[in-house]
Amino acid sequence: MVLPSSGTVNARIRNRTVAIDREAALALSVPDVSSISYSGRGKHGHITLEFEPAAVQKTLSAIFEGATLRSSELIPRLDLASPAGGMLRALGEAIGAGMHDARLRSEKSMALLGEAVLRLVFLNFPHGLSNRAQPHLTDATSRQIMKAVDFMRANMHQPLTLSEVADATGIGVRSLQYGFRRFRNTTPLAYLREIRLEAVQAELASPLNLLPIKDVALKWGFTHMGHFAARYRAAYGETPSETARLGRAEAKADRSK
Template identity: 75%
Template sequence: MFTDLSSRNESFEKFLSTFNQLAPHARIDLDSGQSAFRWSGTFAATSGFSWWEVGSEIDWTCRFPQQKERLGLVLPSAGTVHAKIRNRTIVIDRDSALALSVPDVSSISYAGRGGHGHVTLEFDMALVQKTLSASFEGVALRNIELSPQLGLAGPAGRMLRMLSEAVGSGMRDTLLRSDKSMALLGESILRLVLLGFPHCLGDRLLRDTTNAAPHQIMDAIDFMRANMHQPLTLSEIAGAVGISIRSLQYGFRRYRSVTPLAYLREIRIEAVQAELSSPLNALSIKDVALKWGFTHMGHFAARYRAAYGTAPSETARLARAGSAR
């Protein structure tokens, strides 16, 4: 789903109808009635989460008569956001993001002289729980007590802003928009929020980084080798051996002196080299690279040359020459 609306050519009722498709649990109340005013709204939904960017000349309040467990992020671009959470009010501007990780948010108000604007992402609970379980086995979202105010000045905050902007660019550009790419961005944002911002399980992250055993890393390697022709993610690899993503990363650095994804690229390059070296190979270089998970031919050729000191075409030529002899 992708819809781009504005007061130039659509009614505000159309805005409300589109908004309610993505957030049926919410209701918007205008602070000054429905007299003519300028507004804009871009709405999109993809695998795992919804995204919208809106702006308005007048203030309004979003109320939540239906309480539901969810994880939402609000990043103001202009004006301020006031959220009533657990009987206290949180006020943020564009220097912070608002994290809605509890079901008892009663209202969110958007205000600003001359107008206000913000981006919101709301994640499906299935994706939230999958991402949460990868780092904190057996923990539910309601138990982590994520801080509702996320500062954007630090490294994690700057990364959150960049990833949010990347989602916006991907949603707007038909050449970039795909469920797979958006799903990966959504998971990246969730992992960043869960691992980079304060919550009550922060100290558990430090304990979890040392609990990967050597046999679990060997199991992860076996899983990679058996599935390296698939588009594997860290979450899938960690889940296959029953450890968190953090534990997987720490274990590879400790026992293999490399990151999991770098190791995966290494064994994929080895598989490409073995196939191109075979006199029985009938596939093109591009097809062999794609078979083993390399989709960008320029990056693939550079990595191959760095690993073997020669171009993949030279490996294939020598194999054909040997076969001819």
């Protein structure tokens, strides 16, 4: 997938020329592309997102039972003027920032963002399965949601995706989302973010912690320090630096005893 930030992108896909500017994204399968070029008045810029076929197939199957990549066949030009398009652009920019800045790169966040892009595209943009009804949703039980919670807590240091949590729980992704809404009054991703914030808070408050705040945040999957700090303060009523300062003070007091 290519998202231009300036200039234009021209691609030859199955003997058809597709041209896009920053108002659209280009979705393509590499074997179908015979040529691609970039142009602009003195400059051009773009973000390119690459997805492994297995990851795309897994996400697609979670939405449309028995679907294949060939049957999905996305329309190459994805309009970014819609609300879903605006979200796609924001996700692409977040992934692009993580790819180009090692300080922001987090395997956890990249995996979650990648799955979010795929789900957003398949649920909101035209493709070969757009008119196909989604499979019947099986209601998740409270026991299954608790199993999902236990799995997330045991593996929150891993780059978890919704599909992996759903597979471990034995239900579909949509059922997982509805179950969290019903029994936890939140979404799976919001809950995962919450328990990762708890992990950050515990580590920063520990007298044994020697890592800088940014390193602790990245360790638990937070790549945007501004958003992280705002969420942390909203959750705990203090800044991460205040928590870390209290932890260091406790460590100093322990050493002076």
